[in-house]
């Protein structure tokens with residue numbers, strides 16, 4: 001089962017906003033099955049039913065589910081839980097979203113700590129009848145690695161549009177994704193002063209172009225915000241504003257127009273000198 005659009009959906013539209021049925025700490029020292037079982041004992045009977053109706057994989061094949069309800073609960077949790085700040089939680093509507101890699105996913109979820117909710121936004125235009133797909137992992141890695149991970153972690157062999165590409169096109173996609181990762185890595189060295197402002201902006205533009213070719217639009221808000229940071233550090237008002245505007249647009253799509261990230265970009269657009277990085281690097285040194 002997955003979720004299918006019942007109407008046309010525009011990018012940046014809120015699809016889901018929900019509180020967790022329950023959460024558990026990310027780091028635990030006790031038995032995970034007992035922890036999930038005791039958490040379930042504290043939810044309402046209807047929430048418990050909702051949880052028990054979620055799908056699961058990785059149930060030990062030698063066990064009978066009816067005799068091992070704690071193990072079933074653990075398998076459900078492992079198949080459906082997502083990170084929520086310092087905890088991991090069950091969000092039953094979001095849990096119905098299937099996965100797509102690279103250009104195949106069209107919806108992105110994020111946790112809002114200050115509101116205690118998980119939100120899902122449409123990253124792309126989704127037509128009526130199309131499946132809503134999110135991504136369970138960073139898919140900027142080659143098909144073989146993605147498939148291995150998804151099979152081990154979630155028990156399925158991914159047949160999304162990108163994983164189903166003929167081998168030549170799949171290799172081209174892998175090359176683009178690898179190149180994006182390499183360039184992200186090099187871009188991150190600006191923080192240590194290893195590359196100039198010009199090189200940082202050039203890398204940002206190259207990652208953007210590769211993403212365009214691949215159809216990989218996720219993380220663009222963060223990418224543009226990082227470029228705005230570089231421009232602000234070098235006190236370049238025009239470049240800072242141009243990147244902050246892009247960051248605001250893409251954060252709004254992926255995280256929502258009312259997200260802290262989009263609001264922060266609005267604020268630096270109004271007052272560029274209020275940017276946290278403003279003037280922290282020499283303005284003459286590229």
Ligand SMILES: C[S@@+](CC[C@H](N)C(=O)[O-])C[C@H]1O[C@@H](n2cnc3c(N)ncnc32)[C@H](O)[C@@H]1O
Pocket residue numbers: 001002054055056057079080095096097098099100154155156157158159160
């Ligand atoms: C969080 S659940 C998603 C909703 C689930 N399909 C359901 O029926 O409730 C994760 C499970 O969905 C299935 N799934 C998700 N994405 C898939 C995909 N692209 N291809 C095949 N199965 C997928 C796998 O069985 C995976 O373990």
